[in-house]
Amino acid sequence: EQSAEDLQKQIDILAQEIESLKENGTSGSSNVLDKLSIGGYGEIHYNNYTERDNNDQIDAHRYVLYFGYDYNDKVRFFSEFELEHSLAGEGKPGEVELEQAYIEIDTTANTKLRLGQFLVPVGILNETHEPDTFYGVERNNLESKIVPATWWEAGAMFSQDLGGGLTYDIAGHSGLNMFKAGGTPNKIRSGRQKVAEANGNKGAMTGRVRYAGIPGLDMAASVQYQQDVFQAAQGFDTVSGVLVEAHARYSIAGATFTIQHAEWEFDEEIGVEAAEEQSGLMAEVSYKLTEKFGVFARHTELDWNDGGADLENTERTDSTAGVNYWIVPRVALKADYTDVHYDTDGKDNDADDNVSIGIGWSF
Amino acid sequence: EQSAEDLQKQIDILAQEIESLKENGTSGSSNVLDKLSIGGYGEIHYNNYTERDNNDQIDAHRYVLYFGYDYNDKVRFFSEFELEHSLAGEGKPGEVELEQAYIEIDTTANTKLRLGQFLVPVGILNETHEPDTFYGVERNNLESKIVPATWWEAGAMFSQDLGGGLTYDIAGHSGLNMFKAGGTPNKIRSGRQKVAEANGNKGAMTGRVRYAGIPGLDMAASVQYQQDVFQAAQGFDTVSGVLVEAHARYSIAGATFTIQHAEWEFDEEIGVEAAEEQSGLMAEVSYKLTEKFGVFARHTELDWNDGGADLENTERTDSTAGVNYWIVPRVALKADYTDVHYDTDGKDNDADDNVSIGIGWSF
Amino acid sequence: EQSAEDLQKQIDILAQEIESLKENGTSGSSNVLDKLSIGGYGEIHYNNYTERDNNDQIDAHRYVLYFGYDYNDKVRFFSEFELEHSLAGEGKPGEVELEQAYIEIDTTANTKLRLGQFLVPVGILNETHEPDTFYGVERNNLESKIVPATWWEAGAMFSQDLGGGLTYDIAGHSGLNMFKAGGTPNKIRSGRQKVAEANGNKGAMTGRVRYAGIPGLDMAASVQYQQDVFQAAQGFDTVSGVLVEAHARYSIAGATFTIQHAEWEFDEEIGVEAAEEQSGLMAEVSYKLTEKFGVFARHTELDWNDGGADLENTERTDSTAGVNYWIVPRVALKADYTDVHYDTDGKDNDADDNVSIGIGWSF
Incomplete structure (x- = not known):
């Protein structure tokens, strides 16, 4: 017959095996799936233009899937695959995009x-754009028209954590290729080539310094140099450009204050004097009344060339106020009102005023 | 030395931990993947037009992936992402679609x-369209030309289970936007905006009652109201529409009997008298000879406006007979013959007769 | 009180349960995910044309996801879904493709x-095209212009393993549909219909024999018959075609030697005499200096009709040398130089010379 001591030994062995199972899992779960990571996000919007009689819009603006793979503890793959506007194909409004790989x-x-292909280290939204992480149905205009988010390029990026909350990134990558003429001349956003058979005659470099060493504070500044935003062939005039962006965000007791500024300066060879300098300013205050419910107000001022050969830039002010309601932490219902004001002759100050509602998720 | 009682206690604890492991899994399997669900379906078709000399077709008609995520026991995300016709892009026949999110x-x-974006609660195929769940290589015409499946809109849907097999759904959502002129005027199917930068001037509502309280029986009726199927700007005439659909399916001892009727009535402002009423009737009998092998016959009658400004609608009858062979429960090989007959002048009664074979899967 | 014997019995039962858990996993890990397989690959390229002044290119050439599902031990689903050139939609350079299903x-x-839809069993790259498995930033031209990889069709393929390293495949499938006139007449690559609403008037058959019975050796020969590469309607002249491809690869002590030949013969009804025969030859030597670092040299000779109605074919020679560096076994950095020489009048011998770098991954 077994002694109590023997039995105890067996029990101890079993207990150890159970601990090991709890920590390491079982062989029944596939090793490949353990190394794989899958996620995604998306947002559906309804925009009601209050002063216009038509063209209210319902749109599944973004549907995104992430696929990642850990080769080992030090080497990993990450990718972001997106369908915009619900429908892509010949004659369809949307497009399928590889945003990161x-x-x-x-x-x-x-x-x-x-x-590989990565998001350019500039701005707040460009790298963190899951809809549950920001206020407002639509992203702000500064990070659309001045910093053309979502903005990715291909190349190499080196990052270092200096400790104490200080990090920097430096990247060399593919450049913009803006239109010289045609529908959207000089428009920064239209210059994104999206690494889709992109012209690679000329490149670009981006550097960023970020400081998050004080609880609640997150601030960063980026500088980017574009060798030639028209990707001219050799022997032709080039138009270089420099983008400077800086932002700070401070959160305390449910309140968050954000300020952001971005400015482009292009070489005078760009030809249109007004296009040489384009800039934007954004300020936002938000307050989380409860864990699930928050309110915000945001003000954006833009001074940019919207594609015309005008002598003066378009000046636009967006004032937005609204609410976010998080059903669960990663699913947000949103509603807001935006008043749009143009300081430029010939623009209708009311045409773009809108009430918007939206739902966004990430997982 | 340990007493037998002590040992017993330790054994009981280990037994509980093992039970807990069996039920809840181990930390070795990622929590994210546990909450994630992934699936899909697809179908590849070959259509041989027996009376025509050309344009037989081979097509990877649909390739679909599902991605879902359980935020908690009560809140979940679900989505359906699709590539139709194998190839999407500039000048390509296919398209990429977000069908549900x-x-x-x-x-x-x-x-x-x-x-968010969901399938409209109308018909049999619209919400359950995995190819292993229905007979016939191609879906029936009623749920293509009258109920324009696959049909999704964005909005909100409330559903209640009343018990005893009785459920209902009521939804408010984006509406159709049919073409007034051009290639396909008044065509219901072409009115789907697919939530792709959809015009949201006017909306729609759908209600459905479903009864499945008797074993083998599944019946439902839906009513939909469209505020304006041309999404007119304010001040312009609107064309409202009402869709009524009803179906019943009864299965007994391997045999299944299905009958379905759907009818649209549009406001006379639609302008083309024939287009004001459009309807369809479908009846199907199938019999599963073995667990893997089934035969079916289907009859569809349509009276619809196929885009012309004709005084009379197109009347079309499709008579189909064929077989399904399930290699495994969720993979079906299919073959069928369809005779198409037009009761409308100037239509070739033989042109669309076809033998089709297909393979479909879901997982 | 429990006897020691009773306690031992209980301990034995627990030990068995733990073994069972280790082997079969826990119910906490979803059964569906256990049967699911997910993977992918991709490659990003930079091509610098050394003798040209413009049109250097950066491109996320391919981004691929695999989804598979094991229905049981004998029946499985496999699929390959791809986004080419980073961006697909109206007016965009890329496309979304279903390559296998x-x-x-x-x-x-x-x-x-x-x-279903599968890769045609011809060549080296067509079925195994993960970028970490081959040398060179770009695939070789023989398997682009003669064997139009990546090349998939829909149909049925039967394969047998005869033992001793000998296998064969025989497939009946959809055929090519080349352009008779227009931008790319007679171009083989442009004849791929990609199972996208493909014309199925005429079919094709492919057979392959493969021998890998000697360690380090892999050789195969394929023959394909196309009934009519213009998919003529009944009663019209047909243009049949036969493709013969053969290759051998031998690896010993880090060195690998590859030779490949492929040739098409079309019916003289093709009309352009030069297009009747089109062929290519490829030879490659590579050497793995270390587990992570390898060098290679490759020579390709093509004699093919590049779409013109020329009396003579285009003759092109590509000589490439370069390196692969595997960061991890399934991630490769690549760099190479290619000298392109044309033996055809009027072609610029220097225009296509290029230095290319790339990164490719699979998981």
Whole structure:
């Protein structure tokens, strides 16, 4: 017969095996799926233009899937695949996009290298754009018309964590290719080539410094140099450009204050004097009344060339106020009102005023 | 030394932990993947037009992926992403579609709310369209030309289970936007905006009652009201529409009997008298000879406006007979013959007769 | 009080349950995800044309996801879904493609049947095209212009493993549909219909024999018959075609030698004498200096009709040398130089010379 001591030994062995199972899982769960990560986000919008009689819009603006894979502890793949506007194909309004696809390598304990297609390290929304992370049905205009988010390029990016909340990134990557003439000349947003058979005659560089060392504070500044935003062939005049963006966000006791400024300066060879300088300013205050419910107000001022050969830039002010309601932390219902004002002759100050509602999710 | 009682206690604890592991899994399997659900379906068709000399077709008609995520026991995300016709892009025949993307909330034990983009609760195929669930290579024409399946809109849907097999759904959502002129005027199917930058001037509502309280029986009726199927700007004439659809399916001892009727009535402002009423009738009998092999016959009668400004509608009868062979329960090989007859002058009664074979899967 | 014997019995039961958990996993990990397989690959390229002054290119050439599902031990689904050139939609350079979607059935222990859409069993790259498996930023031209990889069709393929390293495949499938006139007449690559509403008037058959019975050696020969590469309607002249492809690869001590030849013969009804025969030859030598680093040289000779109605074919020679560096086994950085030479009048011998770098991954 077994002694109590023997039995105890067996029990201890079983207990250890159970602990091991709890920690490491079972062979029944596939190793491949363990290394795989899948997620996504999306948002559906309804825009009611209050002063217009038509063209209210319902749109599944974005539907995104993430696929990642951990090759080992130091090397990983990440990608973001997107369908915009619900429907893509010949004669359809939407498009399918590869927004990110890169290999990330932990080169040391506090440095890493990204190779491939990545989001340019500029602005607040460009790299973190899940709809549950920001207020407002639509993204703000500064990060659409001045910083043309979502903005990705292909190349290499080196990042270092200097400690104390200080990090920097430096990247060399493909450049913009704006239209010289045609429907949208000089328009920054239309210059994105999206790494889709992109002209690679000329490149660009971006650097960012970020500081998040004080609880509640997150601030960053980015500088970007574009060699030639028209990707001229050799021997032709080039138009270089410099983008400077800076922002700060401070959160305390449910309230969050954000301020952001971005400005482009292009070489005078751009030809249209008004287009040489284009800038935007954004300020936002938000307050979370409860864990699920928050209110915000946002003001954006833009001074930019919207594609015309006008002597003066378009000046536009957007004033938005609204609410977010988080059904669960990663699903947000949103509603807001935006008053749009133009300081430019010939623009209808009321045409773009709108009430918008939306739902956004991430997982 | 341990007493037998002590040992027994330890054994009981281990037994509980093992039970808990069996039920809840281990931390080794990622929590994210546990909450994620992934599936899909697809079908590839070959259509041989027996009386025509050309234009037989091979087509990867649909390739679909589902992605879902359970936020908690009561809130979940579900989506359906599709590539039609194998190839989408400039000048390509196919398209990429977001067919579903909604948040579902269990509001009480027997009610739920869907917010986002969902399939309109009308018909048999529209919400359940995996190819292994129906007979016939191609879907029937009633749920293509009268109920324009696959048909999705964005909005909100409330559903309640009343018990005893009785449920209802009521939804407010985006509406149709048919063409007034051009290639396909008044064509219902072409009116689907697919939530792709959809005109949202006017909306629509759909209600459905469903009864499945008797074993083998499934019946439902839906009514839909469209405020204006041309999405007119304010001040212009509107063309409202009402769709009524009803169907019943009864299965007994391997045999299944299905009957379905759907009818649209549009406001006379639609301008083309023939287009004011458009309807269809479908009847189907199928019999599963073995678990894997079934035969069916289907008859469809349509009286609809196929886009012309004709005084009379097109009347079309499709008579189909064929077989399904399930390799496994969710993979079906299909073959059928369809005789198409037009009761309208100037239509070739033989041109669309076809033998079709197909393979469909879901997972 | 429990006897030691009772306690031992309980301990034995627990130990068995733990073993069972280790082997079969827990119910906490979803059964569906266990049967699901997900993977993918992709590649991003930069091509610098050394003798040209413009049109260097950066492109996210391919982004691919695999989705598979095991219905049971003998029946499985596999699919490959791709976004080419980063961006697909109206006016965009890329396209979304379904490259594979088939059901595979193990009919016996050494035979299997594929039904659906599959890669044609011809060549080296067509079926195995993950970028970490080959040398060179771009695929070689023989498997682009003669064997139009990536090349898929829909139909059925039967495969048998005869033992001793000998296998064969025989497939009946949809055919090519080349352009008779227009931008790319007689161009093989442009004849791929990609199962996208493909004309199915005429079909094709492919057979392959493969031998891999000697360690380090892999050789195969394929023959394909096309009934009519213009998919003529009945009563019209047909243009049949025969493709013969053969290749051998031998690896020893880090060195790999590859040779490949492919040739088309079309019926003289094709009308352009030069287009009747089109062929290519490829030879490659590579050497893995370390586990992570390899060098290669490749020579390709093509004699093909590039779409003109010329009396003579275009003759092109590509000489490429470069390196692969595997960051991890399934992620490769690549760099190479290609010298392109034309033996055809009027072609610029230098225009296509290029230095290319790329990154490719699979998971």
